[in-house]
Amino acid sequence: xxxxxxxxxxxxxxxxxxxxxxxxxxxxxxxxxxxxxxxxxxxxxxxxxxxxxxxxxxxxxxxxxxxxxxxxxxxxxxxxxxxxxxxxxxxxxxxxxxxxxxxxxxxxxxxxxxxxxxxxxxxxxxxxxxxxxxxxxxxxxxxxxxxxxxxxxxxxxxxxxxxxxxxxxxxxxxxxxxxxxxxxxxxxxxxxxxxxxxxxxxxxxxxxxxxxxxxxxxxxxxxxxxxxxxxxxxxxxxxxxxxxxxxxxxxxxxxxxxxxxxxxxxxxxxxxxxxxxxxxxxxxxxxxxxxxxxxxxxxxxxxxxxxxxxxxxxxxxxxxxx
Amino acid sequence: xxxxxxxxxxxxxxxxxxxxxxxxxxxxxxxxxxxxxxxxxxxxxxxxxxxxxxxxxxxxxxxxxxxxxxxxxxxxxxxxxxxxxxxxxxxxxxxxxxxxxxxxxxxxxxxxxxxxxxxxxxxxxxxxxxxxxxxxxxxxxxxxxxxxxxxxxxxxxxxxxxxxxxxxxxxxxxxxxxxxxxxxxxxxxxxxxxxxxxxxx
Numbered sequence: 001x002x003x004x005x006x007x008x009x010x011x012x013x014x015x016x017x018x019x020x021x022x023x024x025x026x027x028x029x030x031x032x033x034x035x036x037x038x039x040x041x042x043x044x045x046x047x048x049x050x051x052x053x054x055x056x057x058x059x060x061x062x063x064x065x066x067x068x069x070x071x072x073x074x075x076x077x078x079x080x081x082x083x084x085x086x087x088x089x090x091x092x093x094x095x096x097x098x099x100x101x102x103x104x105x106x107x108x109x110x111x112x113x114x115x116x117x118x119x120x121x122x123x124x125x126x127x128x129x130x131x132x133x134x135x136x137x138x139x140x141x142x143x144x145x146x147x148x149x150x151x152x153x154x155x156x157x158x159x160x161x162x163x164x165x166x167x168x169x170x171x172x173x174x175x176x177x178x179x180x181x182x183x184x185x186x187x188x189x190x191x192x193x194x195x196x197x198x199x200x201x202x203x204x205x206x207x208x209x210x211x212x213x214x215x216x217x218x219x220x221x222x223x224x225x226x227x228x229x230x231x232x233x234x235x236x237x238x239x240x241x242x243x244x245x246x247x248x249x250x251x252x253x254x255x256x257x258x259x260x261x262x263x264x265x266x267x268x269x270x271x272x273x274x275x276x277x278x279x280x281x282x283x284x285x286x287x288x289x290x291x292x293x294x295x296x297x298x299x300x301x302x303x304x305x306x307x308x309x310x311x312x313x314x315x316x317x318x319x320x321x322x
Numbered sequence: 323x324x325x326x327x328x329x330x331x332x333x334x335x336x337x338x339x340x341x342x343x344x345x346x347x348x349x350x351x352x353x354x355x356x357x358x359x360x361x362x363x364x365x366x367x368x369x370x371x372x373x374x375x376x377x378x379x380x381x382x383x384x385x386x387x388x389x390x391x392x393x394x395x396x397x398x399x400x401x402x403x404x405x406x407x408x409x410x411x412x413x414x415x416x417x418x419x420x421x422x423x424x425x426x427x428x429x430x431x432x433x434x435x436x437x438x439x440x441x442x443x444x445x446x447x448x449x450x451x452x453x454x455x456x457x458x459x460x461x462x463x464x465x466x467x468x469x470x471x472x473x474x475x476x477x478x479x480x481x482x483x484x485x486x487x488x489x490x491x492x493x494x495x496x497x498x499x500x501x502x503x504x505x506x507x508x509x510x511x512x513x514x515x516x517x518x519x520x521x522x523x
Contacts, residue, residue, distance in 0.1 A: 139409060
C-alpha cells in the first residue's frame with residue numbers, strides 16, 4: 001500500500017509539473033518577447049501587467065469549435081495532438097531533479113535511450129497531423145518536419161552518447177553522480193550540438209521551417225482549431241521544458257552547484273532549466289528563420305562532424321585519465 | 323535456471339505471462355492489419371503499433387535497453403522515413419485500389435516459412451529457460467553490452483560491415499540515378515535521409 005501511494009504521489013507531481021511548467025514558459029515567452037521587441041502586447045487581462053492573458057487564451061481555446069475538415073482522415077486527425085503531447089509527459093518521468101532517491105519520477109537503467117526514443121515519437125504526431133488534414137500546406141509542413149527530424153536526430157544522439165561515454169553509464173541519475181565541474185568545458189561542444197539539434201527537433205525558431213507562417217500558413221497544424229490546436233502549442237512548450245531539463249542534466253550538472261547541492265539541489269536544476277528556457281525564447285526573437293537547404297546543410301556538414309569530434313575527444317580524454 | 327524451471331508450471335501462468343500473451347496478440351493483430359489494410363498511411367501507423375508492442379514485449383522480458391533502442395530506431399527513425407516516403411508519393415486519404423500485390427501468396431509463403439523457422443529456433447533454444455527476477459536484471463545495459471562485445475562480437479562486426487555495404491550501395495545507386503537524370507533533384511532528398519538511419523544502427 002505504501003509503495004502504491006509513493007508511485008501515485010510521484011505520478012501526481014510529474015503530472016502537475018507537466019501541466020504548469022509549459023504554461024510558465026509560455027507566459028514568460030509572451031512577456032520576454034514583448035520587452036525585447038519593444039511592443040506592448042495585451043496588458044489589461046487580470047490587471048497587473050496582463051498576467052491573466054494566458055488564462056484568457058485558455059478559455060478562448062476551450063470555447064472554440066472543434067472543426068475536422070470534411071476531406072480529412074478523421075481518426076488520425078483527432079489522434080495526432082495526443083501523439084504529439086503524451087511523449088513529453090513520459091520523458092518528464094525520467095528526468096532527475098535532485099540528488100536523492102526520491103527526486104526522480106522513475107529511475108531507468110537506460111535513461112538516455114528512453115528520453116531520446118520517446119522524444120522522437122512525438123514528431124509522429126506532427127506527421128500524422130500533416131498528412132491527415134487533407135491540405136497541401138499541412139502536407140508540406142509534415143514533409144519538412146520529417147526531413148528535419150531525420151537530419152537532427154543523429155547529432156543529438158551522438159552528443160548524448162559522448163556524455164554517456166564520459167560518465168560510463170546511460171542512466172540519467174548515474175550521469176549526474178559521475179559529474180565533475182570540468183566536464184563543462186570538456187563537453188561544451190556536445191552541449192551546444194545537443195541544444196541546437198533539440199531546438200530543431202522541437203521546430204523552434206530559427207528552425208521553424210515546418211511551421212513557417214509566411215510560406216505555409218502554420219504547417220501541419222493549419223487545419224486545427226480550439227483545444228486540439230492548443231494541445232499542439234502545449235506540446236511545443238512541454239518540449240522546451242523537456243529539452244532544457246535534459247540539457248541541464250546531461251551537460252550542465254543538474255543539481256550540482258557551487259554550494260547547497262545536497263539540500264537545495266532541485267533549485268539548481270530548476271534555475272539552470274529556466275535560464276536555458278530563456279535562451280530558447282531569446283533565440284526566437286533574435287534570429288531569422290533558416291531556409292530548408294541551410295537547415296539540412298547545418299546539420300550534415302556542421303553538427304554531425306562536430307558531434308563526432310566531441311566523441312573522439314571524449315574517448316581520448318577518458319583513456320588518458322583512466 | 324533449471325532449478326527455477328521446476329517451480330514454474332506450464333498451465334499456471336503468472337500476471338506477467340498473461341500480459342506478455344495479450345501484448346503479443348495486439349502486436350500480431352497490428353502486424354496483420356499493417357499488411358492487409360488498403361490505406362497506405364494507416365499501414366505505416368499500424369506498423370508503429372506493432373513495433374511498439376514488440377518493445378513492450380522486450381520490456382516484459384526485462385530487456386530494457388533493447389526495448390528503448392527498438393523504439394528509438396524503428397518507431398522514431400524507420401517509420402518517420404517511411405512516412406516521409408509516403409508523403410512524397412502524395413499517399414491519398416482513403417483506400418488505394420491498387421494497394422495490392424500479385425505476389426501476395428508468395429509473400430505469405432515466405433512469411434509463414436520465416437516465422438516457423440524463427441519460432442522453432444527460439445522454442446528449441448529457450449525451451450525451459452526462466453528469467454530470474456530476483457537477481458541482477460538479465461537485460462540491463464551493462465549485461466547486454468558485456469555479452470554483445472564478449473560473446474557475440476563477431477556477428478556484431480559482421481552486421482556492421484553488412485550495414486556499411488548497404489550504405490555505400492545506397493550512395494552509389496543514388497549518384498548513378500543523379501547522373502542519368504540530373505533534373506530530378508527533388509528525388510535526391512529521400513536517399514539523403516538514409517545515412518541518418520543507417521548511422522544510428
